[in-house]
Amino acid sequence: EVRLLESGGGLVQPGGSLRLSCAASGFNFTTSTMNWVRQAPGKGLEWVSTFSGSVCCTYYADSVKGRVTISRDNSKNTLYLQMNSLRDEDTAIYYCAQVEAGSGTYYVENWGQGTLVTVSS
Amino acid sequence: QSALTQPRSVSGSPGQSVTISCTGTSSDVGTYNYVSWYQQHPGKAPKLMICDVTKRPSGVPDRFSGSKSGNTASLTISGLQAEDEADYYCCSYAGSYSLLFGGGTKLTVL
Numbered sequence: 001e002v003r004l005l006e007s008g009g010g011l012v013q014p015g016g017s018l019r020l021s022c023a024a025s026g027f028n029f030t031t032s033t034m035n036w037v038r039q040a041p042g043k044g045l046e047w048v049s050t051f052s053g054s055v056c057c058t059y060y061a062d063s064v065k066g067r068v069t070i071s072r073d074n075s076k077n078t079l080y081l082q083m084n085s086l087r088d089e090d091t092a093i094y095y096c097a098q099v100e101a102g103s104g105t106y107y108v109e110n111w112g113q114g115t116l117v118t119v120s121s
Numbered sequence: 122q123s124a125l126t127q128p129r130s131v132s133g134s135p136g137q138s139v140t141i142s143c144t145g146t147s148s149d150v151g152t153y154n155y156v157s158w159y160q161q162h163p164g165k166a167p168k169l170m171i172c173d174v175t176k177r178p179s180g181v182p183d184r185f186s187g188s189k190s191g192n193t194a195s196l197t198i199s200g201l202q203a204e205d206e207a208d209y210y211c212c213s214y215a216g217s218y219s220l221l222f223g224g225g226t227k228l229t230v231l
Binding site for chain 2: 033035037044045046047050052057059061095100101104105106107108109110111112113114
């Protein structure tokens with residue numbers, strides 16, 4: 001069974017920093033493409049960042065580029081999202097997501113339960 | 122990139138069928154056959170219902186089906202049941218390992 005367990009969310013002041021973690025199990029994490037997707041309160045889903053699997057590249061949405069860094073520790077089966085210079089509009093539930101990516105396919109197959117980040121003074 | 126366009130709400134009675142549309146552009150929905158649909162109940166994480174436009178993952182009832190024509194994808198739910206009441210999001214691959222989601226559609230089962 002695939003499990004994605006996020007942690008690290010909380011209340012932070014504007015301009016502050018936070019590091020989210022996602023502990024993964026039940027699948028081959030090392031070769032999997034992983035995403036962070038967020039959902040502001042009462043709003044829709046927004047892709048934030050991708051760390052591709054076997055090809056070690058990272059990608060970011062324009063809304064967070066330059067302020068967040070996605071990383072992974074394959075020895076710990078853990079995905080991270082370092083968030084800096086946080087803004088009010090970054091307030092959201094942040095989901096860790098496992099992507100099925102390959103020839104002829106690309107979709108989020110599994111989601112974590114999410115961790116809430118609140119940016120407020 | 123702007124979000125994919127979905128109706129804010131749709132409704133139907135038990136047993137009826139509803140279709141939710143999802144309109145993108147030639148840069149996303151129109152180019153890639155990588156449209157997926159997610160169901161989200163209040164307070165819960167999204168759940169995959171359709172992938173790669175038409176494929177239904179194991180465990181998803183065959184009442185759910187997907188299609189695409191040009192820049193518009195659609196999710197059809199037939200034989201509506203009370204438990205289908207939820208928010209539904211479409212999603213398209215948009216190149217460079219990025220995803221573009223729709224704004225979401227609230228399905229009400231009358």
